[in-house]
Amino acid sequence: MSKTIIIRANEYYDSMVLMQVNHAVSALPGVLRAGILMASEMNRKLMAAIGFTDAAVINAQPGDMMIGIEAEDAAALENALKVMDERLSERKRAKESRSKRFGSLAAARRARPEANLAVISVPGAYAAREARKALEAGLNCFLFSDNVSREDELALKQRARELDLLLMGPDCGTAVIDGAALGFANAVPRGEVGIVAASGTGMQEFTVLLDKLAGQGITQGIGLGGRDLSTEIGGLSAVKSFRLLADDPDTKCIAFISKPPDPEVVKVVSDAALATGKPVLFCLLEPSHNGHGQAGGIPVVYSLEEAAVRVLALLGKEPDKKLLWSQDEIDRLGGLLASQLRPEQRFVRGLFAGGSMCLEVMAHLVPRMGACYSNITMPGALPVAQFSGNGNCFWDMGEDEFTQGRVHPMIDPGLVAEGILREAARPDVGVIVVDMVLGYGTHPNPSEVYAPTVEKARDIASSYGRTLHVLVHVCGTENDPQKLSRQEQRMREAGATICATNLQLAKLALATIEGLGK
Amino acid sequence: MKNEQEEKVKGALWGRPLSVVNVGLELFGTTLEQQNVPMVHVDWVPPASGRRDILGLLDELVG
Numbered sequence: 001m002s003k004t005i006i007i008r009a010n011e012y013y014d015s016m017v018l019m020q021v022n023h024a025v026s027a028l029p030g031v032l033r034a035g036i037l038m039a040s041e042m043n044r045k046l047m048a049a050i051g052f053t054d055a056a057v058i059n060a061q062p063g064d065m066m067i068g069i070e071a072e073d074a075a076a077l078e079n080a081l082k083v084m085d086e087r088l089s090e091r092k093r094a095k096e097s098r099s100k101r102f103g104s105l106a107a108a109r110r111a112r113p114e115a116n117l118a119v120i121s122v123p124g125a126y127a128a129r130e131a132r133k134a135l136e137a138g139l140n141c142f143l144f145s146d147n148v149s150r151e152d153e154l155a156l157k158q159r160a161r162e163l164d165l166l167l168m169g170p171d172c173g174t175a176v177i178d179g180a181a182l183g184f185a186n187a188v189p190r191g192e193v194g195i196v197a198a199s200g201t202g203m204q205e206f207t208v209l210l211d212k213l214a215g216q217g218i219t220q221g222i223g224l225g226g227r228d229l230s231t232e233i234g235g236l237s238a239v240k241s242f243r244l245l246a247d248d249p250d251t252k253c254i255a256f257i258s259k260p261p262d263p264e265v266v267k268v269v270s271d272a273a274l275a276t277g278k279p280v281l282f283c284l285l286e287p288s289h290n291g292h293g294q295a296g297g298i299p300v301v302y303s304l305e306e307a308a309v310r311v312l313a314l315l316g317k318e319p320d321k322k323l324l325w326s327q328d329e330i331d332r333l334g335g336l337l338a339s340q341l342r343p344e345q346r347f348v349r350g351l352f353a354g355g356s357m358c359l360e361v362m363a364h365l366v367p368r369m370g371a372c373y374s375n376i377t378m379p380g381a382l383p384v385a386q387f388s389g390n391g392n393c394f395w396d397m398g399e400d401e402f403t404q405g406r407v408h409p410m411i412d413p414g415l416v417a418e419g420i421l422r423e424a425a426r427p428d429v430g431v432i433v434v435d436m437v438l439g440y441g442t443h444p445n446p447s448e449v450y451a452p453t454v455e456k457a458r459d460i461a462s463s464y465g466r467t468l469h470v471l472v473h474v475c476g477t478e479n480d481p482q483k484l485s486r487q488e489q490r491m492r493e494a495g496a497t498i499c500a501t502n503l504q505l506a507k508l509a510l511a512t513i514e515g516l517g518k
Numbered sequence: 519m520k521n522e523q524e525e526k527v528k529g530a531l532w533g534r535p536l537s538v539v540n541v542g543l544e545l546f547g548t549t550l551e552q553q554n555v556p557m558v559h560v561d562w563v564p565p566a567s568g569r570r571d572i573l574g575l576l577d578e579l580v581g
Contacts, residue, residue, distance in 0.1 A: 121543040
């Protein structure tokens with residue numbers, strides 16, 4: 001056994017680059033464990049947790065890179081270090097070949113006086129500092145970083161308001177500005193629908209459905225981050241976003257997508273929405289029995305699918321009925337799937353890369369399915385352990401407990417794949433529901449991970465004499481870099497049942513379980 | 519200011535074409551380049567090598 005711990009002072013790579021390198025090194029023959037991380041406080045703890053700690057790790061500074069590798073023998077260790085250095089050099093060369101690089105935001109701003117947006121994704125401890133600099137330089141901000149304190153968020157948003165600038169985030173994963181995808185977003189056409197959203201994959205699914213169901217495009221998709229609608233922040237960015245869309249003559253109607261805002265903020269948001277003078281629809285991802293409601297005079301729906309259908313109706317457009325199954329069709333298909341299951345296969349497991357995908361499915365199932373367990377909080381849902389559960393369980397695998405020291409499952413679905421295989425072996429599981437999120441920034445070809453996993457999962461169930469149904473929704477468009485039809489085709493070949501919308505995952509899973517024993 | 523108003527670009531949220539300064543993950547800069555969005559990248563590193571004590575002093579000096 002050979003092991004090394006190396007600290008490289010003042011050598012900085014971003015977390016995504018290092019995680020990719022770590023992934024590549026860990027997969028090498030003879031490598032038992034690897035940790036290649038910047039020495040932030042959290043990462044130093046992580047290094048200790050995976051068995052790489054010494055005085056140098058304890059004393060490392062956040063600007064230093066930590067390398068810990070354990071291998072079967074000295075040759076494997078030497079090879080791992082060589083591969084790591086090759087990968088890092090490749091990244092360095094690629095970076096240095098960029099002509100439009102600057103050492104600071106101020107220098108970039110001087111060179112590009114016409115710049116109007118800063119996209120900020122530095123570690124959380126520094127994010128507020130960079131966002132403040134960007135605002136003072138007159139730039140609107142898309143703040144992807146998380147772990148920004150509430151106090152900093154409030155101060156930044158108040159400053160943005162004083163400067164008449166928009167701050168999207170912190171923890172803002174998705175926006176589409178002037179047709180450009182920021183963070184994780186899909187290639188959707190320009191059109192007449194404006195969007196204000198506090199949920200990233202919620203915006204992705206909604207924009208994808210508008211395109212898929214009727215070729216409908218959007219004007220702007222403005223992200224808020226998950227905390228804007230809390231009492232403390234008071235919807236400051238939401239209010240600014242509605243004003244921007246009110247002033248945009250191309251925006252004919254507006255959709256607002258979020259978890260339910262804090263009660264005190266509902267009025268603030270609905271007043272801002274009404275003040276636009278344009279038709280507005282709220283889509284709130286929470287359980288509802290009747291599917292319709294209203295908040296402060298604004299109509300409310302409770303699923304992204306219903307929101308897309310209603311917004312299309314506002315524009316006088318009909319959705320493609322071939323893609324939207326009727327309840328009869330769902331019941332028939334569910335009955336067919338149920339007829340292939342054993343009576344004891346009465347539970348559903350959901351493994352989601354997209355947080356809002358998990359929310360939408362649960363919002364439909366919690367009032368209709370009896371006990372549902374999840375790692376996300378929702379009225380009526382019960383908590384579940386990280387890697388095991390009984391009954392109907394739904395995991396949002398983009399939550400912090402799954403992403404410590406790993407990239408998000410939309411970029412690396414490895415942990416989701418492991419989960420699918422684990423659940424496939426359970427004798428009481430009949431249906432597994434899964435989302436695959438396409439678009440800019442996510443895995444370049446997710447079906448290359450998910451398809452063999454589904455094949456293997458079905459084989460595992462079959463080795464015990466069971467059939468397993470894996471229902472898959474691919475959130476994407478034909479113009480996404482991964483191309484929707486190519487991904488869906490590969491998943492069908494692997495034996496997955498494709499659902500055109502995320503809500504259909506919930507409806508078909510429910511119809512299948514209800515069809516057992518009929 | 520009046521001229522800027524008159525020259526507002528249709529379909530642009532801020533009246534002028536989108537032009538981005540990317541600070542942090544290279545991935546986001548690359549995806550903007552794929553979409554032909556004007557973009558410059560800041561090679562961000564933790565200021566003062568991440569030493570919070572020195573960073574605090576620097577912020578005080580710069581104001």
